[in-house]
Amino acid sequence: MPNIHKIIEILKEIYPEAICSLEYGGDPWKLLIAARLSAQCTDERVNIVCGPLFRRFPDVWSMAAASQTEVEELIRSCGLYRTKARSCIEMSQQIITDFDGEVPDTMDELLSLPGVGRKIANLILGDIFGKPGIVADTHCIRINGRFGFYPEELKDPAKCEKILSSIVPPEEQSDYCHRMVLFGREYCMARSPRCDECPLAHECEKVISYKL
Secondary structure: OOOHHHHHHHHHHHOOOOOOOOOOOOOHHHHHHHHHHOOOOOHHHHHHHHHHHHHHOOOHHHHHOOOHHHHHHHHHHHOOHHHHHHHHHHHHHHHHHHHOOOOOOOHHHHHOOOOOOHHHHHHHHHHOOOOOOOOOOHHHHHHHHHHOOOOOOOOOHHHHHHHHHHHOOHHHHHHHHHHHHHHHHHOOOOOOOOHHHOOOHHHOHHHHHHHO
């Protein structure tokens, strides 16, 4: 089993600032919308789309009153734009009716919002409210499987989240997931990982098994 504490410390050295890849200007509602748009879409594309989207709909109130057709046109390049537009409008309406216009700060309340699953909820809990939460996205699931924290073929986000939540210290969970994204883009790519140059190769069961 790799040493999670060593991995965390090395990641901190490589990426001192564990910054969310989605640009939201510190606004919880904007992060919620951006996270919803990021499904099956790159963060880079979401950030491009969110510029004009947030200029047209700068807050939860304006989005709640938005025309779905107009939202669809603004987010079309993100893919799944009809479903995402509906989610953005409906979750904004529910935030107003159920939570007085404020993004809620509990898992159960976040999961009650249209289009919000555990991945998005954990992102909000960690980034906005400083609470523990494993964001089990593609990078996180794939890389930690390669490390050997669970079988590499395990792709179930809920199971991966549960395992990682038990081994990553609560105070490190949010930043750990952000650093996984950065690490996955720079070293541990899905198709052509830079294993020979990887600063975590000595903690990676996949690399170690290749050398045996």
